[in-house]
Amino acid sequence: MKGILVTIDGPAGSGKSSVARQVAGRLGVVNLNTGAAYRAAALLALREKADLSDGPRLAALASRVSLDPDGASIDGERVDEPDLRSPEVSAAASKVSVNAGLREVLLPVQRAAASEARERGGAVVEGRDIGTVVLPDAELKVFLKADPDERARRRAKQTGREGELDRIREAISRRDRQDSEREVSPLKPADDAVVLDTTSLSLEEVVSQVLDLADGLR
Ligand code: C5P
Structure with missing residues (x-):
C-alpha cells in the first residue's frame, strides 16, 4: 500500500524543520526538506558567480541539483549541511527562488x-509551496505560522547567534517579503491546509497536534 504524504509549509523560523523531523520519526516515514534543493541551487550559483537574476543560467544550474531524504546533491555529489545553511546561502536561496524557470526545473x-x-x-515534505503547488493531492497539509519576533528568537537560538538577534530578525523579514510577494508559487496556505500558529506553543505541542491530525486520517 502507498504511504501518506504530509506537507508542512511556512515561513523561516516557524518550526517547520523541527516539527517535520519529529512527525516523520513518529509516523515512521521519511522527512523531505525541499528547501535544501533551493539552497543547493543557490550555493551552486554563488560558487559559479552567476547573476542571481539570470533566469536561463539559474535554470541550467538547478538542473544539476537532486534531492532525497538525506539532503541535496549537486552533480550527484552530496552537499554538506553547513554549506547549505550559511546566511549567504539562505539569502541567495530566497533570491533565486523567485525565478520561474528555476522553480520549473526543481518542481x-x-x-x-x-x-x-x-x-x-510515506513522507513529511516541508517547504513553502508544497501544499499549494508541489503536492496538491497530499493527504494532510499543515501551514505553520508564528510571530516574526519569536521566529527570529528561535533561529538565533538554533544557530547559536543570540547576539545577532536584530540582524536575524531583519534577514527573516526580508526573506518573508521575498517569499510571500513573489509572483510564482508565493508562500501561502493551501485552501485545504490546517493553519497552526506556533508562537506560544512548544515543539512537542505542535508535533502532537500534527500527529492528531494525521491520526484522524486513518
Ligand atoms: O526552508 P528553507 O529556509 O531551507 O528554504 C530556503 C529558501 O528556499 C526559502 O527562503 C525559499 O525562498 C525557498 N524555498 C521555496 N520553495 C520551497 C522551499 C524553499 O521557494 N518549497
Whole structure:
C-alpha cells in the first residue's frame, strides 16, 4: 500500500524543520526538506558567480541539483549541511527562488523524491509551496505560522547567534517579503491546509497536534 504524504509549509523560523523531523520519526516515514534543493541551487550559483537574476543560467544550474531524504546533491555529489545553511546561502536561496524557470526545473525534482518516498511508506515534505503547488493531492497539509519576533528568537537560538538577534530578525523579514510577494508559487496556505500558529506553543505541542491530525486520517 502507498504511504501518506504530509506537507508542512511556512515561513523561516516557524518550526517547520523541527516539527517535520519529529512527525516523520513518529509516523515512521521519511522527512523531505525541499528547501535544501533551493539552497543547493543557490550555493551552486554563488560558487559559479552567476547573476542571481539570470533566469536561463539559474535554470541550467538547478538542473544539476537532486534531492532525497538525506539532503541535496549537486552533480550527484552530496552537499554538506553547513554549506547549505550559511546566511549567504539562505539569502541567495530566497533570491533565486523567485525565478520561474528555476522553480520549473526543481518542481519535478521535488515531486520525484516525494513519489519515491510515498512508495516506500510515506513522507513529511516541508517547504513553502508544497501544499499549494508541489503536492496538491497530499493527504494532510499543515501551514505553520508564528510571530516574526519569536521566529527570529528561535533561529538565533538554533544557530547559536543570540547576539545577532536584530540582524536575524531583519534577514527573516526580508526573506518573508521575498517569499510571500513573489509572483510564482508565493508562500501561502493551501485552501485545504490546517493553519497552526506556533508562537506560544512548544515543539512537542505542535508535533502532537500534527500527529492528531494525521491520526484522524486513518
Ligand atoms: O526552508 P528553507 O529556509 O531551507 O528554504 C530556503 C529558501 O528556499 C526559502 O527562503 C525559499 O525562498 C525557498 N524555498 C521555496 N520553495 C520551497 C522551499 C524553499 O521557494 N518549497
